[in-house]
Amino acid sequence: MQWLMKRWLILGLSVLPLTALADAQPADAGAGVAAAEPAPAATFSILEYQIVGNTVLSNLAIEQAVYPHLGEKKSVTDVEQARQALEKAYHDAGYLTVLVDIPEQEVKSGLVRLKVTEATVDRLKVSGSRYYSLGWIRQHTPALAEGSVPYFPDVQKQLTDLARTPDRQVVPVLRAGRAPGTVEVDLQVKDKLPLHGSLEANNRYGANTTPGRLVGTLRYDNLWQRQHSLSLSYQVAPEKPQESNVLSATYVIPGADGQAYALYAVRSRSNVAAVSGFTSLGMGNFYGLRWITPLRSRGERYNHTLSLGVDYKNSLESVLGGADTANAINTSITYVPYMIQYAGTLREGKALTQFDIAANFHLRGSRNNDQDFANKRYLASANYFYLRGDVQHTQPLGQWSVYTKMSGQVASGPLISNEQFSAGGADSVRGYLEAEALGDDGVQGTLELHTPSLFNPATSGLGQVYALAFMDGAWLSVMSPLPSQQSVFLLSSAGLGLRVQGFKGFQFGLDWARPFKSLTYTQADSSRIHARLLYEF
Known part of the structure; x- marks a missing residue:
């Protein structure tokens, strides 16, 4: 794009010269007369900048860029500074292919013209894709449509959307177009099945x-x-x-x-x-x-x-x-529940926080009446509502890290088992069976301390290998329990674990847990191993 970077500064001298040249003094070779000092640059008044060729930048943004360079006793340097300021305003606004030049002109009545070249897309090419439609990629990058002035915030957003799948990478390459004042964009695609x-x-x-x-x-x-x-x-x-x-x-x-x-x-x-x-x-x-x-x-x-x-x-x-x-x-029961969920992710350096909260509810009369629910659970109502939330945070501590997680549920009344909060198992309170306890209300928490990687991933080929120590706990409450039914469940445990991630598509997890509270199928102070082997491609 060298042609775009070329600048011209040819200023007329007929009315108000932008440059003044001092009369040259002939040198007396025999007397050794010193050369005369150059005359100071001529100054002139700039009362207005006329911007030619603008279609994308607002008048206010243009005025803010060139206003500091108006006034009396200005020079060629001030005109160049105005040009640079205006070009920077375009780039800061997201129009990176726009350039500003100073055309050949005669300055009359304090008016200086600046020429804007809004480089449009002459041609958009998509190349290299084997498994994704070239036309689909072109269709989903309208900010690079032929004939348009690229607005790079939109370009970046559209390229980010294309890169959401790990199977495809898109790299834009910009070149000078076939015609002056244009650019050619080549979207180079690397994809896999x-x-x-x-x-x-x-x-x-x-x-x-x-x-x-x-x-x-x-x-x-x-x-x-x-x-x-x-x-x-x-x-x-x-x-x-x-x-x-x-x-x-x-x-x-x-x-x-x-x-x-x-x-x-x-x-x-x-x-x-x-x-x-x-x-x-x-x-x-x-x-x-x-x-x-x-x-x-x-x-x-x-x-x-x-x-x-x-x-x-x-x-x-x-x-x-x-x-x-x-x-x-x-x-048996058939019903149609609804849900509304809000979820968020916060990144602070290497720290990561994720959370979600969901409202789950069923309206009486939408499918079943209270008797259908009561047949499945004593005092359960078709008109139920509960909130369920989850928050987890990873905090680096040097080469170590701490992982915390808490989840919970609050219900409006007794729930059928399909909607109750469960605790126990490899992803909940380790040391217990899967979903060993159910409750209408409940809260569960996890605290883990992770070691640094035990091996160098770059040299060992094992991926990330780290050990961890953990504590888990949960409290669950059953509303309106039957006389023989347990109303409160307490679960707690601690243990050690090992994780292997990223080894040629394999993941491995091993936890040894010691529960501290007894339940129907788990005795306190016993031991349980949770193991998991996963292969992904």
């Missing part, structure tokens, strides 16, 4: 089930060449598939301005012994719709979103007395 999957083996299990779960997931992130995403997941208890057999699907449609629409479906089938001599059939079909929209960002440190959702839950459950299927108690 947007197919991802994972396989996980862990030793999680709930009460009266066999240890161990296998989870497989497959996801494709560019259906129809429109960046639609479809993922399928299957979870099973390998020893007894009838204990846990869950198939789920999620479909995500990207919208305008970072919005997204998500649909999900879950088919759950299980046959779990709840108490001695009785079997609970935990089966159901669940469907949901979510709308997620980013809210106006408050700087680069804080981002937040709003989500609205509706679900269709068809819980097919019954309780059998031993092998007597004729006397089964039907506790």
Whole structure:
């Protein structure tokens, strides 16, 4: 773009000269007369700057840029400073391809002209993409449309949106265009097949089930060449598939301005012994719709979103007395709850805070009446409401770090088991079975101290390997309990763990936990190991 950087300064002398030359004194070679000192630069009045070629910058911004360079006894230097100030105003406003020149002119009546060259996009090329539509990428970069003056805040935002998928990188390259006053933009794409999957083996299990779960997931992130995403997941208890057999699907449609629409479906089938001599059939079909929209960002440190959702839950459950299927108690229920969620992320240097709070509710008469809920839970109402929140924070301490997490729920009244707050398990209070305790209200907290990486990731090839020490705890309360029902649950534990992340697609987690409070299936001061092995591609 050298031609754009060339400057001309050819000023006429017929009325008010911008440059004055002193008369040259002939040198007397024999006498050795010293050369005369150059005459001072001529000055002149500048009463107005006439800006030629502007279409994108406001009059106010132009006036603020050139106003300090108006007045009497000005020189060529002041004109150059005005040119620089105006060009900087364009660049600060986001128009980086705009240049300002001083054209050849005669200064009359204090009027100086500045010529603005708003370099437009002569040609937009997209190259290098194998798995993503070139036309789709072009369509989603309107700030670089041919014939437009690029507004770089919009350019940056659109390129950032294109880079949200880890399977695609877009690098813009600007060159001088075929015609003077234009630029050519080449969007160079590096992409890979947007197919991802994972396989996980862990030793999680709930009460009266066999240890161990296998989870497989497959996801494709560019259906129809429109960046639609479809993922399928299957979870099973390998020893007894009838204990846990869950198939789920999620479909995500990207919208305008970072919005997204998500649909999900879950088919759950299980046959779990709840108490001695009785079997609970935990089966159901669940469907949901979510709308997620980013809210106006408050700087680069804080981002937040709003989500609205509706679900269709068809819980097919019954309780059998031993092998007597004729006397089964039907506790099935179908209902349509709603949710509103606000979530945020705050970054302060290397510190990271994430939180969300969601209102979940069901309206009487929208699908079921109170009797349907009461059949499933004593005094449960179809007109329920509860708030559920979660906050987690990672704070570096030199090479070490501290991780804290707290989640909780507050309900308006007794809830059916599908909506209760659960505690216990690998992602909750370690040392206990998965969801060993349920309550209408509850709070759970975690505190972890992480060591520095035990090996150098650059030389060991093991990725991040670190140890941790943790403490977990939870309190849950059951509203309007039955006479034989426990109303308050306390869970607490501590232990040590190890994490391996980023080793050729593998992740490994191992925790040893010692619970301090006894529950139905866990004794205080016992030990439990939580293990997880995950491979991703």
